[in-house]
Amino acid sequence: MILHSRQWIDHYLDEGRWGQGTLLEQFDQNRAANPDREAVVDPPDRPDLVGTAARSLNYRTFGRAVDATAAELARRGLGKDHIVVAQLPNVWELAMLYLAVARAGGVLTALPLQWRATDVGYVRELTEARLYIAADHAKGFDYIAMGRTLGFEQCLSLAELTAIAEGPVGSPPPPVTVDANDIFTLCWTSGTESRLRACS
Known part of the structure; x- marks a missing residue:
């Protein structure tokens, strides 16, 4: 998803402000240079957040999960x-999901845990997203039930996502061109108006 015009892309490339590399x-x-180096570390309060133990993954394991x-x-x-x-x-x-979604050609938009049906429903409607991935339960709230109620076609819990990431690597996704000018993520802001605003 490229939102800038070719004219602006060429302008910033010519000035050397933008490059061609991707995340x-x-x-x-x-990953190739440092397979055994630590790539990502869970917060120490993961057990309180989602009920499972905190982990540290090296680039080899993390890359395989992606x-x-x-x-x-x-x-x-x-x-x-x-x-x-x-x-x-x-x-x-979550860190893994950003890369995995991009590798499949998609765009991840991560929402704050405190958002509920009004805000999440608005994002679903605006983006026409079909897939929702959420914590199983956090602070006693059932996110997957909310996702189903809001009409997402597919809802994946964190437990299901972890099982996928730790499972066998299936056939690689079809080749997708991901350009340095493609949108990597959508972020949201709220508090200044009655409706959320997205920025890339």
Whole structure:
């Protein structure tokens, strides 16, 4: 999903302000060069947040999780420019999901845990997202039930996402061109108006 005009892209490339590399390429380079180096670390309060133990993953293990998740999301129909809504705390699976969704050609938009049906429903309607990935329960709230009520076609819990990431790596997703000018994520702001605003 490229939102800038070709004219602006060429202008900033010519000035040397923009480059051609992508986050996926940088990740793959780090993964190849430092497979045993620590890549991501869970927050120490993960057990309180989602009820499972905190972990530390090296680039080899983390990269394999990205590959497995990208392949499964593609198998489930995720393709170029499709938007995925996630409502997860800052656990390793969220960091992994950004890369996996991008590898399959999609765009991840991560929402704060405190948002409920009004805001999440507005994001779903605006983005036409079909896939929702969320914490199973957090602070006693059932996110998956909310996602189903809001009409997402597919709802994946954190437990299901973890199982996919740790499972076998299936067939790689079909080749997708991800350009340095493609949108990597959608972020949201609220508090100044009655409606949320997205920025990329």
